[in-house]
Amino acid sequence: MRRPRHPIAAMLAATLVSAGTVPAQAMEVTYAPYIQPGDASPRAHRDVKVIAWQTDETTPHPEAYRIEYGPTPLARQSARVNGRVVDDYLSADPSLPVPATASGAHVNYYATLTGLKYDTTYAYHVYGPGLPADGFHASFHTRKLGDRVAFQVVGDEGFFPTVPGSDPKRVINWEARIVHEMFEADTLDVPGAPDLPKPDFALNTGDNVYNLGTEGDYRDFWMPVWNNDVSSNETGAPYIRHIPYYIVAGNHDLGGTGSSANLLGTADAGRYSGNSGGGDALAYFNNYYFPLNGPTGVDLQQIFNGDTHTPDGFYFAYQGTTYDSPAAIEALRASTEVNTGRGTKRQIDHMGNYSFDQGNVHFVFLDGNPHLFNALLSYEANYLSPPTAFPTYPGVLRDWLIKDLDSSDQPWKIVVFHHPSFSSSNSTVRNFQMRRVAKLLEDHGVNLVFNGHAHNYQRTHPLRALARVADAPDTAGEPAVAIDTAFDGARNTVPDGVLYLVEGAGGRDSHDSGGESPRGNANVVDEDDSATGTKTFGAGLTFPNGPAAWLDTHLTNPQMAPFIANAGQGPKITAVFKGRVFSFGHVVVDDNRLSLYQISEPLQERSSATADNPYPFGTDINGEPVNDPIPDTLLDPATGEIVTAPATGRPALLDAFTVTKPRLHGRLIARLSAPREVDGGDTLRYRLHLRNRSGYALNGTQVILPLPDGARPAGSMAGLVQLDDRLVLTVGRLAAGETRDVQFTLHTADRQAHERHRAHGRAHGHDRLLKTRATVRSATAMPVQSNPVVTRVDD
Numbered sequence: 001m002r003r004p005r006h007p008i009a010a011m012l013a014a015t016l017v018s019a020g021t022v023p024a025q026a027m028e029v030t031y032a033p034y035i036q037p038g039d040a041s042p043r044a045h046r047d048v049k050v051i052a053w054q055t056d057e058t059t060p061h062p063e064a065y066r067i068e069y070g071p072t073p074l075a076r077q078s079a080r081v082n083g084r085v086v087d088d089y090l091s092a093d094p095s096l097p098v099p100a101t102a103s104g105a106h107v108n109y110y111a112t113l114t115g116l117k118y119d120t121t122y123a124y125h126v127y128g129p130g131l132p133a134d135g136f137h138a139s140f141h142t143r144k145l146g147d148r149v150a151f152q153v154v155g156d157e158g159f160f161p162t163v164p165g166s167d168p169k170r171v172i173n174w175e176a177r178i179v180h181e182m183f184e185a186d187t188l189d190v191p192g193a194p195d196l197p198k199p200d201f202a203l204n205t206g207d208n209v210y211n212l213g214t215e216g217d218y219r220d221f222w223m224p225v226w227n228n229d230v231s232s233n234e235t236g237a238p239y240i241r242h243i244p245y246y247i248v249a250g251n252h253d254l255g256g257t258g259s260s261a262n263l264l265g266t267a268d269a270g271r272y273s274g275n276s277g278g279g280d281a282l283a284y285f286n287n288y289y290f291p292l293n294g295p296t297g298v299d300l301q302q303i304f305n306g307d308t309h310t311p312d313g314f315y316f317a318y319q320g321t322t323y324d325s326p327a328a329i330e331a332l333r334a335s336t337e338v339n340t341g342r343g344t345k346r347q348i349d350h351m352g353n354y355s356f357d358q359g360n361v362h363f364v365f366l367d368g369n370p371h372l373f374n375a376l377l378s379y380e381a382n383y384l385s386p387p388t389a390f391p392t393y394p395g396v397l398r399d400w401l402i403k404d405l406d407s408s409d410q411p412w413k414i415v416v417f418h419h420p421s422f423s424s425s426n427s428t429v430r431n432f433q434m435r436r437v438a439k440l441l442e443d444h445g446v447n448l449v450f451n452g453h454a455h456n457y458q459r460t461h462p463l464r465a466l467a468r469v470a471d472a473p474d475t476a477g478e479p480a481v482a483i484d485t486a487f488d489g490a491r492n493t494v495p496d497g498v499l500y501l502v503e504g505a506g507g508r509d510s511h512d513s514g515g516e517s518p519r520g521n522a523n524v525v526d527e528d529d530s531a532t533g534t535k536t537f538g539a540g541l542t543f544p545n546g547p548a549a550w551l552d553t554h555l556t557n558p559q560m561a562p563f564i565a566n567a568g569q570g571p572k573i574t575a576v577f578k579g580r581v582f583s584f585g586h587v588v589v590d591d592n593r594l595s596l597y598q599i600s601e602p603l604q605e606r607s608s609a610t611a612d613n614p615y616p617f618g619t620d621i622n623g624e625p626v627n628d629p630i631p632d633t634l635l636d637p638a639t640g641e642i643v644t645a646p647a648t649g650r651p652a653l654l655d656a657f658t659v660t661k662p663r664l665h666g667r668l669i670a671r672l673s674a675p676r677e678v679d680g681g682d683t684l685r686y687r688l689h690l691r692n693r694s695g696y697a698l699n700g701t702q703v704i705l706p707l708p709d710g711a712r713p714a715g716s717m718a719g720l721v722q723l724d725d726r727l728v729l730t731v732g733r734l735a736a737g738e739t740r741d742v743q744f745t746l747h748t749a750d751r752q753a754h755e756r757h758r759a760h761g762r763a764h765g766h767d768r769l770l771k772t773r774a775t776v777r778s779a780t781a782m783p784v785q786s787n788p789v790v791t792r793v794d795d
Contacts, residue, residue, distance in 0.1 A: 029130035030054045030106060031223045031287070034240040035140045037201075038112060039341035041291035041356045047116040047142040048341035049244070050289040051079070051124055058105040060084060065128035067111045071120050079111040084335060086286045087215050089263070090279035092331035097318055099265040099278030103215045108286055112340050119144045138241040141200065149359025150197040152182050153585040153596075155205030155250070155418075155452030157506030158221040160272055160635060161518040170634040170643065171272050172518065175507035176225050176236040177601050177633065178584055181651060183237035185586055185599075192621055192653040193597045196586050199243060201358060205452030205503045206250025206418030212266075213253040215280035218287055220272050224640070233602055233649075234633045234642050246290060248365045249352055250418035250452055253284045254300050258369030258418075259377050261300055263332065264316040264323065272637040278318070285336040285348040290365075292345045294353035295400045298367065301329070304394045305374040313371050353397065355404050361589055362408035364401065368417035368434040372397070378430045382559035383541055389472040390433040398440065405444040406702070406721055406728045411661060411782055412589060415441055416450045422463065422481070422500045424550035424574040425454035426525055426559055427511035435555075438465035442498050443732050445700035445779045447594070447659065452504040455511050456528075456579035457598055459655060462487050462497030463573055464699065464733070469555075475566045479553035483573055489657025493593075494780065496697050499659065501596075505583045513579030514545075515616065520580065525549050525559065528579040530615035550574040578654045580618035581626055592661040592782050602649030603627040620652040627652070663782045667694040670776045672786040678748055680768070680795040683714055686744040688774050688786060692734050700779035701731040703742055708770035708791075710749030717745075734778070748793055768793035 031054035040048035051067055060083025070076035088105035090096050116122065119142060126136040157178060160171035181188060186198040209217035225236035226245070239245070247253075255261025265278030282300070302309045314332075316323035336347040352367035370377045373390040405413060420428065421435045431453060441449065442465055462484040469480045484496035509518045514526035525535045531546035543549060543558045551557050552570030560567035582601040587594065600620075607627045608616050617626040630647040669691035678684050688703055705727045707713075713722055719730040729742060748770065773788040 027130055028056045030056050030219065032227055032241065033124075033126045033136050033138065034227050035138070035242065035244055036110075036289035036340075037244045037246060037291065037356065038289050039292045039345070040143070041293040041354060043357055046114065047118050049113045049116060049122075049140060049142065050110050050340050051113065051126065052108065052110040052287070052289060053126065054109070054287070055107050055130060056104075057107040058085065058088070060107045060109070062109060065109060065126065067124065067126050069113055069122050069124040071117070071122055073123075079113050081109055081111050082338070083107050083109045084337070086283075086335050087280040089328045089331035089335060092327045093325040096264065096316060096323055096325055096328060099267075099269065099318060101269040102265065102278035103280035106215070110289060110338065110340070114341065116142045118142050119146070138238070140242055140244065143357070144200060144359045147360040147591040148589065149361060150199050150586070150588045151358070152185065152199045152202040153205065153450050153501075153503045153587060154178060154182065154202065154506040156207045156455050156504035156508045158208045158217065159210035159274055159508055160221060161509055163634065164517055169637055171637050173225070173234070173633045173635055174582055174601070175221070177233040177630070178507050178582055179225050179236040179239055180231055180233050181599065181602065182584055183231050183239045183243075188599070188651060190597070190599055190651050190653050193599070193656065196597065197588060199586070201244040201246065203363070203416055203450060204245065204247035205416060205450050206248045207252040207452055207504075207508070208247055208250070210252045210508065211274035212256045212276045213261075213282060213284055214276045215283045216269065216271075216277045217274060218283050221274075232646060233630060234644070234646055246356070246363070246365065247284075247288060248416045248418055249284055249367055249369065251369055254369055255281060257377055258300075259303070259371050259375035260313045260315060262317050263314055263328065264318040267319050271640070272635075282332065282348070285351055288351070289338065289340045289347070290351050291354040291356050292340070292342065292347060292350035293355060294350045295396055296349045298372070298394060298397055299348050299352055300369070300371050302371065303375050304372045304391070306391045307395045309394070353400065357408070357410055359589055360410050360591070361412040361414055362405075362410040364404055364413070364415045366397075366401070366415060366417040366434075368419045370433065373433040376433070379427065380430065381537070382426055382429060382557065383537065383543070383562050386560065386563040387430050387473050389470060390436060393436040398437070401437065401440065402444060402721065403723065405446070406730075407723050411592065411777075412594060413446045413779070414448045414450065415446050418451060419453050420451035420500065420502050421449070422460050422551065422555075422573055423451065423454045423458060423502050424527055424557065424577060425456065425458070425502070425512045426527065426549070426557065428454045429551065429557065432555075435465070435470040438469050442779070443700055443730050445702060445777065446498055447779050449498060449500045451500065451502050454502050455504045455508045456502060456513065456577065457505045457583050457585075457654065458502035458574055458578075459576040459657070460500040460573050461485055461575050462495030462499055464497040473555040473560065473564065475554045475556055475564055475570070479570065480555045481553050481573060483553060483571060485571070489659070493658045493660040494662060494696055495659060496780075497699060498779070501585070503585050505578065505581070507582050510579045515580060527577055528618050529577045530580070530619045547572060547574070547577070550577065576655050578618055580616070581629060581654070583654055592663065593658055595658040596656065597653060598655040600626060600652040600654050602630045602647070602651055604630055604649055618654075621655055626654075661780065661782050662694070662696065664694045664784055668692055668698070668776060668781065668784045670774060670784050670786040672774050672789050674789040674791050677792045677794050680748060680793050682748055684711060684746045684748050684770070684791060686746070686772070686774075686789070688742045688744075690731075690734060690740045690742065690776065692736055692738050694781065695736050696780055697736050698734040698778040698780045701734045702777050703729045703731060704775040704777065705729070705744050706772050707746070708772050711746040711770060714745040714747045768795060
């Protein structure tokens with residue numbers, strides 16, 4: 001590994017505070033400053049970022065802190081510091097018990113940095129109590145506008161399991177080695193991979209803390225690793241003080257189940273327990289600051305069954321007693337109120353679903369947790385009962401998602417949610433509720449979907465959702481999905497369908513691979529793609545390991561055979577499954593090409609492979625045995641100190657693929673026609689003739705027609721939406737060789753209406769010429785424009 005080039009901030013040190021600035025009692029900065037994306041979803045004229053930190057105060061003193069930032073030392077400016085009390089909502093209701101292990105009130109400080117130039121590096125400096133005497137110093141880079149961008153993907157990482165039988169007790173930190181590698185990605189030597197660019201930002205697929213998403217989880221498992229002063233395999237890295245990190249809410253981020261949350265506490269809490277100390281639930285909505293462009297009324301408090309919902313998702317329980325407290329719920333919700341770029345909002349109202357652009361990619365983050373599906377949740381073994389279907393996706397979210405995707409002109413569209421739609425992991429295969437949106441994502445131009453929940457890395461073949469995709473799996477009738485087995489990401493890089501990836505190998509023990517506890521689990525079917533043999537759970541319950549265990553195109557697997565005839569016997573939807581080592585994805589988008597490199601944790605120079613166990617840690621991209629990981633990093637949970645020696649190692653490349661969106665000029669014919677003249681106030685019909693001569697099936701095909709001045713749609717049409725001054729028609733799949741004609745019917749304005757439009761600035765010029773041209777876009781290929789057309793309006 002080459003020497004890291006990133007600046008490392010000095011270790012935090014307490015500073016003396018002058019009288020009258022803050023309370024006289026000792027205080028501590030519990031979370032050092034870190035960078036957040038802020039409420040910067042649309043492409044405004046300037047970018048926004050948020051600097052955040054936390055103290056153990058019970059009352060905010062924003063006047064005690066100062067922030068300066070700028071692209072150069074001579075161009076510094078200051079930002080207003082805001083502070084709010086968090087983890088104190090139980091105090092709103094004196095009738096509620098306060099557990100002895102309660103986190104207690106903290107103050108979350110933040111400053112919104114506005115007016116930032118895109119694609120620019122800024123230094124920031126934070127001064128005040130609890131920080132180093134000369135200030136806290138770091139830097140970040142704003143969003144890019146061009147067509148080249150790099151990002152990382154990881155998930156399911158924030159927990160330190162106990163070493164079985166350890167005395168004194170020890171816990172294992174696997175998360176740190178992955179964070180360290182991510183931070184140093186541009187210095188890594190990964191055999192078989194090109195030199196990787198430094199990431200511009202990162203995505204998290206959820207469950208970034210365990211078990212309940214409380215402040216204690218962030219204190220113990222997350223902040224010390226992602227915002228450590230030292231970059232190493234044992235400590236983590238100062239990642240989030242430099243690199244924006246977007247996180248989707250998983251079930252463990254939202255109370256444990258994702259169906260409801262106990263806002264009180266658990267009796268077995270304590271450091272490194274992953275349980276709730278009390279009064280510190282749902283810290284996701286206080287410690288993070290993401291775009292707030294999502295719909296309201298769909299957060300965890302609401303349990304949906306289709307389009308009906310009840311506010312039953314929050315409850316209070318402690319030591320066998322339950323309580324009811326609207327006052328504490330309101331206090332929790334109010335504590336999330338911020339202004340991070342686009343006005344004052346409560347983050348809990350919006351932050352479960354949001355979107356943003358980076359480079360030429362549009363990202364959508366979705367809450368896919370069980371509270372949106374009647375709180376249905378099962379982890380029962382698949383051989384014990386048949387799988388069941390889920391209620392429909394709430395209409396308010398469906399409408400928002402369609403509008404959001406259709407509003408974006410970015411050529412790449414990537415969606416992130418936690419529970420995987422098409423995971424082969426037996427432990428989570430029942431949690432397929434988001435198959436309800438699979439067809440929607442496909443039809444509206446999505447290229448890739450990243451999920452977590454299963455603690456491994458998986459990649460499907462490109463797949464298309466068929467009529468039965470969201471039904472309870474069965475082998476009767478037609479398959480539920482169609483797959484493209486010709487795509488290999490190397491020679492054939494144009495997929496016929498959406499790629500679904502599970503990125504859940506960030507540092508939590510594996511659900512679905514063999515090996516010793518706690519890293520692996522010998523009591524499950526081993527689904528790593530190197531596994532062979534069988535696993536027996538009892539008489540008549542012997543099932544295959546490895547690829548034979550995966551889902552087929554009917555979305556069944558062999559463990560469903562007691563209930564479903566020929567379960568798991570069809571073509572497999574999974575192409576790659578790596579469950580025996582931890583890993584992350586590094587993605588590079590360059591114009592019309594997207595490449596992903598799946599990089600393992602650091603490895604030793606030796607392998608413990610034997611003839612009887614040739615792949616103890618799986619295989620690399622070439623099918624060769626992966627060497628043993630470096631020794632586990634152990635902590636003393638009583639002190640939080642590392643008790644093992646430092647270790648280094650070189651990672652392996654587990655998977656790599658490229659997706660290309662071809663340019664189809666001359667191969668996709670888009671011929672637009674319109675009348676030469678119409679009378680004012682009459683109907684105007686545009687006809688677009690599409691002919692696909694490209695040799696590729698075009699999935700997610702849409703036609704965009706800018707509305708000429710004074711024209712408006714005449715009636716409704718299936719798949720047609722109006723977004724401001726343009727129409728978007730969802731065509732769906734346009735097969736190779738297919739010809740299709742689509743029509744837009746508009747009303748033209750008469751002279752009087754036209755003059756009103758001119759008066760309001762919505763019509764231009766004095767002639768009555770209606771000009772437009774169509775754009776044809778798809779998930780498969782780069783956009784193609786039609787010929788322009790002009791129609792004269794005769795008044």
